[in-house]
Structures are given as C-alpha cells and as structure tokens.
Amino acid sequence: MDIILKFLKKAYDSYGKLPMRIRFLIVVSFFMILFLVSVSLKQYQYKEEKIYGNPNHVQNNSKNGSNPSVIEEENTIPEPKEVKVVIDPGHGGEDLGATKGDLCEKRLNLDISKRTGKLLENLGINVIYTREKDVAVGLDERVNIANNLDATLFISVHNNYMPNDAGYKGTETLYCPPVTTEENKMDGMKLATIVQRKLIGNLKTVDNGIIYRPNLVVLRKTNMPAVIAEIAYISNSSDRAKLVDEDFRENAAEALSEAVMEALEYMKAEKNENGVWMIMD
The missing domain is CATH 3.40.630.40 (Zn-dependent exopeptidases)
Incomplete structure (x- = not known):
C-alpha cells in the first residue's frame, strides 16, 4: 500500500510540474478514454442481450418449446x-x-x-x-x-x-x-x-x-x-x-x-x- 501511495504522490508531483497546456490535454484525454470505455461496454452488453437474451427479462416459452434464450416480441392487443x-x-x-x-x-x-x-x-x-x-x-x-x-x-x-x-x-x-x-x-x-x-x-x-x-x-x-x-x-x-x-x-x-x-x-x-x-x- 505504501508503494502505491508513493507512486501516486510521485506521479502527482510530476504532473504538477508540467506546463498548463500539457496538463489540460492529459485531463481531456483521460475523460475521452473513460467515455470510449463506457460506450464500448454498453455496446458489448447490447450484443450479449441480442444473442443470449436479457437475464432480467423473464420469458415463458413452455407452450411453444422454444429456447428460453431467444427473445420473443410481445404482441400487444389493444383493449x-x-x-x-x-x-x-x-x-x-x-x-x-x-x-x-x-x-x-x-x-x-x-x-x-x-x-x-x-x-x-x-x-x-x-x-x-x-x-x-x-x-x-x-x-x-x-x-x-x-x-x-x-x-x-x-x-x-x-x-x-x-x-x-x-x-x-x-x-x-x-x-x-x-x-x-x-x-x-x-x-x-x-x-x-x-x-x-x-x-x-x-x-x-x-x-x-x-x-x-x-x-x-x-x-x-x-x-x-x-x-x-x-x-x-x-x-x-x-x-x-x-x-x-x-x-x-x-x-x-x-x-x-x-x-x-x-x-x-x-x-x-x-x-x-x-x-x-x-x-x-
């Protein structure tokens, strides 16, 4: 734990010595990376649900014997x-x-x-x-x-x-x-x-x-x-x-x-x- 804290302190000190422009670019790049990672995770989750189905979506396929991993479209009949x-x-x-x-x-x-x-x-x-x-x-x-x-x-x-x-x-x-x-x-x-x-x-x-x-x-x-x-x-x-x-x-x-x-x-x-x-x- 002490090693990690020393590393973070050293990194922070080095970051503080950088020119303002460089520090700004680093911050922007950091948030862009977070955004891209978030989008990639959502896309991956969407593909998983399309292929394997949403685990939170309960389906009843006992009547037609179909694979429960297949998403069925709900047919809504107007009242x-x-x-x-x-x-x-x-x-x-x-x-x-x-x-x-x-x-x-x-x-x-x-x-x-x-x-x-x-x-x-x-x-x-x-x-x-x-x-x-x-x-x-x-x-x-x-x-x-x-x-x-x-x-x-x-x-x-x-x-x-x-x-x-x-x-x-x-x-x-x-x-x-x-x-x-x-x-x-x-x-x-x-x-x-x-x-x-x-x-x-x-x-x-x-x-x-x-x-x-x-x-x-x-x-x-x-x-x-x-x-x-x-x-x-x-x-x-x-x-x-x-x-x-x-x-x-x-x-x-x-x-x-x-x-x-x-x-x-x-x-x-x-x-x-x-x-x-x-x-x-």
Whole structure:
C-alpha cells in the first residue's frame, strides 16, 4: 500500500510540474478514454442481450418449446372501450347565443341536440350531454366533460348569425386538426366532412363547406375528434323560417345521428355480446 501511495504522490508531483497546456490535454484525454470505455461496454452488453437474451427479462416459452434464450416480441392487443358520444348544445343560461326577435339560438341548439341524442340512444349509443337544461356551461367545462370521459366523438350543435349580411345563409361544419392518415382512425376533418355531407343531404340548405377553426376551445382542447355543426343562419329570413319548423330540426338531428353512426362504422365500432357499442382503442 505504501508503494502505491508513493507512486501516486510521485506521479502527482510530476504532473504538477508540467506546463498548463500539457496538463489540460492529459485531463481531456483521460475523460475521452473513460467515455470510449463506457460506450464500448454498453455496446458489448447490447450484443450479449441480442444473442443470449436479457437475464432480467423473464420469458415463458413452455407452450411453444422454444429456447428460453431467444427473445420473443410481445404482441400487444389493444383493449376495446365503450363508445361514448358527447353532444354539446352551444350556449345556455345567460349566454343566449344569436337571437332574432323571439328566436333564441340556445334553445334551438338544445332542441336539436336532445333530438340527436334520443336517436342515438335508440341505436344503443351511450350519449352524454354537456347540458340538458337551459344552464350556463363554461367552454373549458365542456371540454373537461368529454376528456374526462375519454369520449369517442364530440358533436357541438350551434346556429349562426351574420350581422352585416342578412342574405348569407346555409350550413357549415367547423373542425380543428390534428389530422391523421391512419386507416380506421377518425379525426376532426374526416368527422366534419361526414357531418357536413349528411346535413346538406337531409336539410337541402346552402353548402358552406367545412371550415378550419383552430381558435375555438371546444375544438382545440378536446382529445377526441370534434366538430361544431352550424345548422343554419338565424339572421337570414329563409333559414330562420326553416329553424322554427320542428320537422327541419328533426331532420337536422337525423343527419347528425347518421353522421355519428357513419363515423363509428369507419372506426370499426361493433356491438359486443351484451349489446354495448365498443371500439378498439
């Protein structure tokens, strides 16, 4: 031990007499060597695990009789989850929405929403409303209801108003990306396209198309495919006459329920043995 200590002291004294530049290079070289050794050990360990398997990884090969040293890929099967559709009647309480005379948007939205929900419930769909009465519900609260439920789809029902152009009319559906190209994966744009097509087909209103609106809370913050269906324009006389017609509102509800079912079909939703609509997560 004394010999080692004497050697280290002598080496340290010699190191201290070296020029600063040389001492710096020695320190850098020392740490580079440590780094290279560390990388080499990790690579060696990785090769060992690839060839012989990870000794900390417990495998059960008794069924197939394979060598326990062979690493098996784990096949993860997604768990099915219940379909939950959140229907969001826009506005409510002190928030009237658009108004024209006695016609009030919040009431129209709730009426069409409840009609839509009833049609879906008759098909066995689990429907959740953000409001079922004339009460105020905050935008973030609406989002939280859907997100906390891990909902499958979010359909917000509204009607529109153009203050400076009473001639403007028609139907439009608002959405917000992200957009996915994965097969069987629904997104806001795909859902908006289905909803708009169904609404125009049923209502025969002017087709204003789908519109990208990333600034709207209920579209931007929801974790599931979400749309806002703007059924018609309260500010336009012909659209307004349609909205006061109960058959028109029922047709709007039918269009929305048909759109939901088409979206779920695209997502490969199926009823299980208990009659519950399920979808692979």
